[in-house]
Amino acid sequence: ELLESVIAFFQPKLLAGRKVVLTAGPTFEAIDPVRGITNSSSGKMGYALARACARAGAEVVLVSGPVALPAPVGVRRVAVQSALEMRDAVFANLSGASIFIGVAAVADYRPLKAAEHKVKKSGDTMQLTLTLNPDILAEVAALPEPPFCVGFAAESRELDTYAQGKRVAKRLPLLVGNLVQDGLGGDDNEVVLYDENGRYPLGRSSKAELAKRIVDHLAALLNGGAQREE
């Protein structure tokens, strides 16, 4: 905590007085008490961003799916499992927030009905009916007076097309794109920022360093300053 205080002390307070709500990690959509649908998000990028926001002076609420990471110092963590729980936790904490960052890899679909008891295997195949989950980021961005919304897109191909498409469709001022093969689970990543002025490849770096640069970029957009050089 002391080290963290020293590091934070020397950071420019780009987000001073701002409240940031972030989501991070995967969601876990129960099939029964032990099984579920999830994804391979480690939560590292979201946690790095939460830490970077806290160091930049923001009040930070981190709504986190199940991950094996400690809560960053100075960040309030709300632990959730499913997308529905994540949405509830986001909206319960959104009051007064000027920034919302959706890093979580929210499961698009959940089983239509979770079984109360462990399902016994029977038969060679099984049909699972899935139903669409809420799109938390799109819901927040569609509020009458939305916070500044930042999205993430992890794609396995055609990053520019999917990422800019997602940014425009959800009306996000800023979107961070990456290829899953570049970053998933590791400590490094390679991301590209997309805003209404264009694309800004940040190159390969540690998730901590990328988080800091994302915060710089978002603060510049938010504070209405000139676009920083990347």
Added chain:
Amino acid sequence: ELLESVIAFFQPKLLAGRKVVLTAGPTFEAIDPVRGITNSSSGKMGYALARACARAGAEVVLVSGPVALPAPVGVRRVAVQSALEMRDAVFANLSGASIFIGVAAVADYRPLKAAEHKVKKSGDTMQLTLTLNPDILAEVAALPEPPFCVGFAAESRELDTYAQGKRVAKRLPLLVGNLVQDGLGGDDNEVVLYDENGRYPLGRSSKAELAKRIVDHLAALLNGGAQREE
């Protein structure tokens, strides 16, 4: 490593000269490059057992699904994702093993076909066709000259019925049963041992202590000694 050596030095070498193959953790059955079906196994019980076997003098191969735990000292870890990969790794390492312990929460079903690229959401519902995974423990136990096989059963109810049923159906000399609500993800658990002589509740304890007592019990059965008092 020094501490581990000292602890191991003072343990009775109940499994000296034995090779143990264990499975631990969940499996991850890909739906596409980012999504999949998994379960809530933390891997803690399997890793504790691997450590206890190593301390008892065994050569240990730990075939592990995706977990956030370091490999125990003196244990050779083989990392896998899916049930099919886990089965391959088990059979590739089974030669010379006198004990097989299936702790992994292997997914019963996997998607019939994993998509090569991330599936885009479309439509309010989605049908997922699942196909039965191999039962690794049953396959090992059904070998002409099987190693001494230990199974695990995590149930949400009727533990005695399901656990003894599973033990008899798969012809296991020893099965460890627990209720998911007692142990999942935590550092403690409450388990019951089932063998052909009956049931032995071990009470609530740390997973490390339970692992040691399971090794004691299994060594007593394996070494043909009189049944230890529980």
